Amino acid sequence: MKIYDISMSVFYDMPVYKKKAAKRPVLNVESDFISGAVYETKLEMNMHTGTHIDAPLHMLEDGYTIDKLDLKKVITTCKVFDFKHVEGKISQEHLEEKNISAGDFIILKTKNSYEDILEGEFIYLDKQGAEYLRNKKIIGVGIDALGIERAQPNHETHTLLLGEGIVILEGLRLKEVEEAEYLLVAAPINVVGAEAAPVRAVLIKQQAVPL
Numbered sequence: 001m002k003i004y005d006i007s008m009s010v011f012y013d014m015p016v017y018k019k020k021a022a023k024r025p026v027l028n029v030e031s032d033f034i035s036g037a038v039y040e041t042k043l044e045m046n047m048h049t050g051t052h053i054d055a056p057l058h059m060l061e062d063g064y065t066i067d068k069l070d071l072k073k074v075i076t077t078c079k080v081f082d083f084k085h086v087e088g089k090i091s092q093e094h095l096e097e098k099n100i101s102a103g104d105f106i107i108l109k110t111k112n113s114y115e116d117i118l119e120g121e122f123i124y125l126d127k128q129g130a131e132y133l134r135n136k137k138i139i140g141v142g143i144d145a146l147g148i149e150r151a152q153p154n155h156e157t158h159t160l161l162l163g164e165g166i167v168i169l170e171g172l173r174l175k176e177v178e179e180a181e182y183l184l185v186a187a188p189i190n191v192v193g194a195e196a197a198p199v200r201a202v203l204i205k206q207q208a209v210p211l
């Protein structure tokens with residue numbers, strides 16, 4: 001069994017969405033072995049920093065929250081598709097070349113995983129691409145960008161997907177992962193009432209073992 005860690009490391013100088021200072025995680029040591037008998041740290045972090053899942057409340061006023069997420073949607077087989085040669089954005093024309101079926105969780109590997117463009121002009125999924133995936137009735141989509149879209153009016157990619165209950169997994173690191181089917185384990189921490197939550201996401205590949 002091979003485990004691929006596809007999560008971002010969390011630290012103050014990590015890449016954050018559009019380099020916004022408010023998105024930086026702040027760690028405060030509240031007790032150490034000089035001030036006390038135990039070591040304890042407080043973490044202050046926006047839910048959309050690093051690898052995370054968006055729940056529908058992120059974009060829809062009456063959308064459900066992350067604690068209501070069915071874990072079967074994020075602990076599931078998934079298909080990683082290689083789009084590393086695509087420039088700018090992923091659209092319907094790119095997705096049509098791949099084998100996508102109802103009930104799939106798909107992960108989009110782009111050149112974001114290779115280049116240091118996470119904070120600016122990252123590759124994203126456009127509206128036509130989101131509509132195509134919605135019509136295919138997928139259950140979830142992941143991407144190696146800090147947002148699944150950027151600079152789109154009314155956050156149309158997010159709204160289209162979350163409106164259909166399609167899980168959005170953002171902030172993946174996919175450099176070491178090739179196009180194939182894997183088991184995805186991407187359970188978010190269970191924060192009651194939140195619109196998103198951090199995830200330690202992994203892909204698992206089962207090796208065929210002779211008996």
Ligand SMILES: [Zn+2]
Pocket residue numbers: 048052053054146147170196
């Ligand atoms: Zn998000």
